[in-house]
Amino acid sequence: MNKLKLLATTALIAAGFAGASLAEGITVLSWGGSYEKSQVEAYAKPFTAATGVPVKTDSADNPAAPIKAQVEAGNVTYDVVDVEYADGIRLCDEGLLEEIDPAILKPAPDGTPAAEDFLPGALTDCFVATIVFSTAYAYDETKFPDAKPTTIQDFFDTAKFPGKRGMRKGAKVNLEMALMADGVPPEKVYETLGTPEGVDQAFKKLDTIKKDMIWWEAGAQPPQMLADGEVVMATAYNGRFFAAAVTEKKPFKVVFDGQVYEFDGYVIPKGAPNLELAKQYLAFATQTQQLADQAKYIAYGPARKSSAPLVGLFEDGVTEMGPHMPTAPENLVRALPSSVEFWVDHDTELNERFNSWLAN
Template structure:
């Protein structure tokens, strides 16, 4: 708490309270953005007087890249995936982040030791660890609920439409694991022509039953509307629908695809120093723990875990719904951002050709 008070004092001392400054922050929308608004935006505005304009995008990396390349940047901060953070940094489109601006843990542990491995990048800092999982409608499979990634591809035992993300990333890895590839060998396999063909062959087995989605809010809606009986999607979105809205959803954690989301500042951000202060504030121990009150994503700092308690309803324990819960991580696929930074364009082209075939 003492460290947080020091941070608060330092922020106010910069003159924020009298500032009419605004920040444009781009994120993914839906229940995820709500969690950020409640845990980060509102307390930051209350503390500093800085207004935050929250902007939704299907993938915030897309408008960020477009704005920087056009030389017309209005975004101050964006929430992006790890592979995009590495790629955009390599392309010179992001501002470098000095880890020294990040506050230590409450016990004094430096931020560089408190964040989980890989969470602090040259141009970005993670806020959450999240999972792409499979969710299903429990009412469709009474007494015979699916439990593995292979079940998702078994339309004989579990008939019905499937929702899948309309990109190569995540979709191809999950197809390979469903086909028997060990998660720690996925990228070795996917890096070969034979592995790519194997992934497409597995996807071919359900192609006629696929309903494609592109935005994070779509999978829970597809499931709720009965357009699909199972769908991949982000674990926090399914949590919001199941616990927050009472939907009869179940989650398959087998083969969950683990990734980070990170704050990044575009090169040429109009309010660079303000953006850095928000980034530091929103990734402190307490703020990351506070976000977990609103959505089931794991904090990127180790010191935040002990502070995770109940959902905003005051009764639901959040731990069982976290993608980082040991019970949920028995067969995870950990994203390889270097692989995707190197192969994204190539596999996207092959994936689009497969879609059109």
């Protein structure tokens, strides 16, 4: 963006804050770690520079949980919250989020309205997607000097690739990966999982590695578990592994076969203390350039079509980000788009089944 455009944008944004308390600022709730850093660098700092509005960022293992509790208690302290797609739909259906008018979102640089520029499904009544991320697995290359894991089947094969595994403590993604590892094609996974027999099949496959499993709950844990030698393979958000491998030079290799990808993005909780400022921040953060800029810091694909051509190098000025994106063509060969409809309908029952399975 040249200086004239930047000055014009700054003036327009500042005008939108007439009468607002700039010193008050807003509080954003995210997930911590390298993902949160990417948001601070690409969204929060430029927003403050353009408007003078301070942005405080807090983190949670899963921001959907504290938001639900705060809104139901009538004591909301967060203005903008980053959540997974299915949680955004569910919280909206429960009346816990503010509706977001797509008209407040900025058009693409060529004038294309935001509603047409975001990827299909990226905008819902209460949710604006910022990234496409995936849950994939990675392994420590030093643990396998000869044959290397290359498929989701290899993650479940402790005979060929011995050692502890790490998975997120919950039903979502684990059940899908288990079915793909058991030979179910990605396009048949949710059809299969929608039957009692399919659910049994998924848990039977998880049984095969249950004794070798170490469960994680926060996104920062699996790369650390790999680094500490606690596990030899782990599932995690692909950007976490990228940060560990590229920034921290860890010997981790990501396997995208059998990855489950989905949107993540922003919502505004019902009763947000600074509603108008929250809307202004959300509109700023989801501009074409901001979403492209986020990819300088983490390997998640931007949710706008106009952002993709602007994605270039990592912040090191050397690493090409394209091949590390879950949406790179070569990484989508055996990938599964997460079904928000399935998880909105089945989240409670399948997590109850998962918890019961875990306890036994």
